[in-house]
Amino acid sequence: MTDRKTSVQRNTLETQIEVQLNLDGTGKSQFQTGVPFLEHMLDQVARHGVIDLDVVAKGDLEIDAHHTVEDIGITLGQAFSKVLENKTGIRRYGHAYVPLDEALSRVVIDFSGRPGLEFHVDFPRAQIGGFEVDLFYEFFQGFVNHALVTLHIDSLRGRNAHHIAETIFKAFGRAIRMAVEFDSRMHNVMPSTKGSL
Numbered sequence: 705m706t707d708r709k710t711s712v713q714r715n716t717l718e719t720q721i722e723v724q725l726n727l728d729g730t731g732k733s734q735f736q737t738g739v740p741f742l743e744h745m746l747d748q749v750a751r752h753g754v755i756d757l758d759v760v761a762k763g764d765l766e767i768d769a770h771h772t773v774e775d776i777g778i779t780l781g782q783a784f785s786k787v788l789e790n791k792t793g794i795r796r797y798g799h800a801y802v803p804l805d806e807a808l809s810r811v812v813i814d815f816s817g818r819p820g821l822e823f824h825v826d827f828p829r830a831q832i833g834g835f836e837v838d839l840f841y842e843f844f845q846g847f848v849n850h851a852l853v854t855l856h857i858d859s860l861r862g863r864n865a866h867h868i869a870e871t872i873f874k875a876f877g878r879a880i881r882m883a884v885e886f887d888s889r890m891h892n893v894m895p896s897t898k899g900s901l
Contacts, residue, residue: 708884710787714779718771719763721779727787727884729756737761737776739769741835742843745873746776752802753877769839777843781850788884791815796895798883802875807862809871811879814854817901821848825859825872832865840869 708727715721733750735743737759750757759780763772788794799812809825821844827837848855857876862868887895894900 708787710783712779712783719775721775722760723779723783724758725783725787726756732756734758738765739772741833742773748873749877752874753881773839774842774846777846778850781847784851791901792894793886793890795883795885795887798879800875800878802871804867804871807867807871808860809875810858810860811875812856813879813883815883816854817852819849819852820854821845822856827865829865
């Protein structure tokens with residue numbers, strides 16, 4: 705099995721992002737982004753995805769968090785695309801349902817080589833601890849466009865916005881965990897009848 709670690713940097717006039725990713729980690733994470741609630745959510749992805757994830761970001765937070773959140777999603781997507789350049793032997797598909805008290809979310813992912821996002825989430829309020837919930841869509845769209853995955857995110861029920869967000873990111877992590885696992889029966893086999901992804 706090859707070493708599935710990578711580091712990606714992305715620099716623009718608006719943000720400077722560095723992501724370090726280890727798909728075969730233990731769930732450790734470190735963040736310096738200036739966006740605490742996003743860090744809390746990314747910690748859920750690392751822990752429940754059992755991946756190691758470090759993100760350092762400097763963005764134009766004096767304007768708002770939009771560019772920083774979106775560009776973290778983009779750079780994380782680039783890291784996944786780079787580390788999974790060869791998809792031979794992985795399960796490819798992953799899914800998870802995660803509850804938290806009254807909230808329940810479902811996330812389904814396909815490392816298909818094609819970007820596609822279906823995001824069906826109605827938050828009961830516009831902000832969580834100062835974080836604008838509209839930015840979750842921007843994060844996932846950036847991730848999808850650059851990881852080249854098909855991603856379906858559905859909030860099935862929930863009243864508490866924090867609970868809804870947390871179930872989404874926990875399910876996202878668990879779906880990733882399933883999809884990137886090696887399937888012993890697919891050793892040296894590309895998980896596609898086309899022969900490539």
